[in-house]
Amino acid sequence: MSADRTPANKAVSETQLIARAQQGDEAAFEALFNTHKRRVYSLCLRMTGDTAEAEDLAQEAFLQLFRKISTFRGESAFTTWLHRLVVNVVLMHLRKKGLQQVSLDEPDGSREEPVKRDYGEDDHRLLGSVARIRLARAIESLPHGYRSVFILHDVEGYEHNEIAQIMNCSIGNSKSQLHKARLKLRELLREEAKNLAPEESELSGLDPER
Amino acid sequence: MSDQDNETTVPERAACREFERGLASYLEGGAEPSVLAHAKQCPYCAVILADLEQIRFVSHHLPQEEPPARLWANIRAHLEAEGIIREPVPAWRRWLPRPAFFPSSAPLGALAALALFAATLLVPGRSMENRSRLNAGTAGGGMVAASVAPIGPDENLTRTLSEMEEAYRSRESSLEPTIKAAYQRSLASLDACIHECSRHCEMEPGNTLARQYLVRAYQTKAEVLASALEYGGR
Numbered sequence: 001m002s003a004d005r006t007p008a009n010k011a012v013s014e015t016q017l018i019a020r021a022q023q024g025d026e027a028a029f030e031a032l033f034n035t036h037k038r039r040v041y042s043l044c045l046r047m048t049g050d051t052a053e054a055e056d057l058a059q060e061a062f063l064q065l066f067r068k069i070s071t072f073r074g075e076s077a078f079t080t081w082l083h084r085l086v087v088n089v090v091l092m093h094l095r096k097k098g099l100q101q102v103s104l105d106e107p108d109g110s111r112e113e114p115v116k117r118d119y120g121e122d123d124h125r126l127l128g129s130v131a132r133i134r135l136a137r138a139i140e141s142l143p144h145g146y147r148s149v150f151i152l153h154d155v156e157g158y159e160h161n162e163i164a165q166i167m168n169c170s171i172g173n174s175k176s177q178l179h180k181a182r183l184k185l186r187e188l189l190r191e192e193a194k195n196l197a198p199e200e201s202e203l204s205g206l207d208p209e210r
Numbered sequence: 211m212s213d214q215d216n217e218t219t220v221p222e223r224a225a226c227r228e229f230e231r232g233l234a235s236y237l238e239g240g241a242e243p244s245v246l247a248h249a250k251q252c253p254y255c256a257v258i259l260a261d262l263e264q265i266r267f268v269s270h271h272l273p274q275e276e277p278p279a280r281l282w283a284n285i286r287a288h289l290e291a292e293g294i295i296r297e298p299v300p301a302w303r304r305w306l307p308r309p310a311f312f313p314s315s316a317p318l319g320a321l322a323a324l325a326l327f328a329a330t331l332l333v334p335g336r337s338m339e340n341r342s343r344l345n346a347g348t349a350g351g352g353m354v355a356a357s358v359a360p361i362g363p364d365e366n367l368t369r370t371l372s373e374m375e376e377a378y379r380s381r382e383s384s385l386e387p388t389i390k391a392a393y394q395r396s397l398a399s400l401d402a403c404i405h406e407c408s409r410h411c412e413m414e415p416g417n418t419l420a421r422q423y424l425v426r427a428y429q430t431k432a433e434v435l436a437s438a439l440e441y442g443g444r
């Protein structure tokens with residue numbers, strides 16, 4: 001099984017799978033779905049914070065993908081194509097729900113949000129070890145306005161110019177939303193840590209394998 | 211932020227305000243030497259910088275969530291209804307929990323015997339269907355009984371399969387528990403499929419679909435067993 005996991009083999013087999021899916025081969029559709037389902041569903045879940053919505057959106061994204069797969073010619077990476085499609089499906093859904101993503105009326109960087117800070121005694125490094133589960137939960141409770149930019153940039157790895165294009169905002173706006181989102185997350189995590197018992201706040205270190 | 215938040219937003223230290231102004235750009239890779247310099251001197255700002263760097267780092271390594279299993283079933287149903295699936299996976303293969311899971315291996319000589327067996331089952335199956343359409347199956351009665359009961363005419367095949375199964379049973383304890391469990395699930399599913407198809411073949415000797423499924427279930431069982439034997443033999 002491990003032999004199939006090298007990047008070169010993966011690319012070759014994905015190309016073959018796409019070709020077979022273009023012929024309507026169910027097994028190829030299923031294999032493509034299995035390869036990408038976790039990342040697609042996780043993105044939907046983080047953007048919406050709701051498992052039922054995430055499931056619907058992941059379904060919609062995969063259906064759009066498979067309906068269009070015959071037009072895929074391999075000019076761009078399949079994964080890039082798929083994830084752009086997922087992001088569009090999710091953002092369209094959030095817009096329909098009336099959830100404003102970026103406050104476009106705000107001039108770029110005109111007003112920096114002051115960093116919330118305590119110059120007091122307990123301003124120690126509360127986030128010395130941010131557990132990934134806690135962070136994932138905190139992201140889901142971010143206000144929608146900050147959440148999308150944060151997820152696209154810090155979780156999904158998009159650049160600000162790509163986000164500006166996707167979200168139809170300026171690059172400066174994307175940058176300032178990202179910074180505010182990080183600060184807000186820090187606040188959320190610090191508040192949560194303060195409410196924990198002291199022994200619980202000493203969370204286990206970040207384990208990249210987990 | 212309003213002025214009521216003064217206890218948490220203290221804007222009095224000019225150097226800290228300067229740090230805050232450069233912080234976003236610094237985190238995005240901008241050249242802001244004053245940010246790092248200040249963080250080295252100011253423990254409060256050092257905490258903020260460390261927190262934000264950690265958030266940025268951990269966000270890149272968040273665990274991915276597994277969608278519910280029904281997601282594929284729902285997508286599949288849409289694809290089928292819309293005619294996007296043109297080459298469906300045969301129903302008998304869906305009995306396997308995860309066909310791709312098994313290490314693919316040369317199916318050995320047993321499979322050659324099975325292919326022959328498949329041909330012997332399929333050919334009379336088709337001719338039977340034609341015959342039953344023509345004269346209500348009376349002429350083929352004897353042959354139907356011979357080719358269906360108990361499960362097929364090829365004793366070699368059933369013997370080969372049971373030998374393979376015996377060999378597998380003697381080795382299954384050496385398999386990894388997860389692998390063993392997967393094989394067990396598959397074999398149980400296939401046995402159920404074989405049982406069901408045999409029953410249909412007996413009830414409706416002219417049912418070619420049931421016959422095809424039966425043959426494929428045998429083939430798949432032989433493949434699974436061959437794969438298990440090869441896997442366990444390594």
Ligand SMILES: [Zn+2]
Nearest residue numbers: 225226252255
């Ligand atoms: Zn400072």
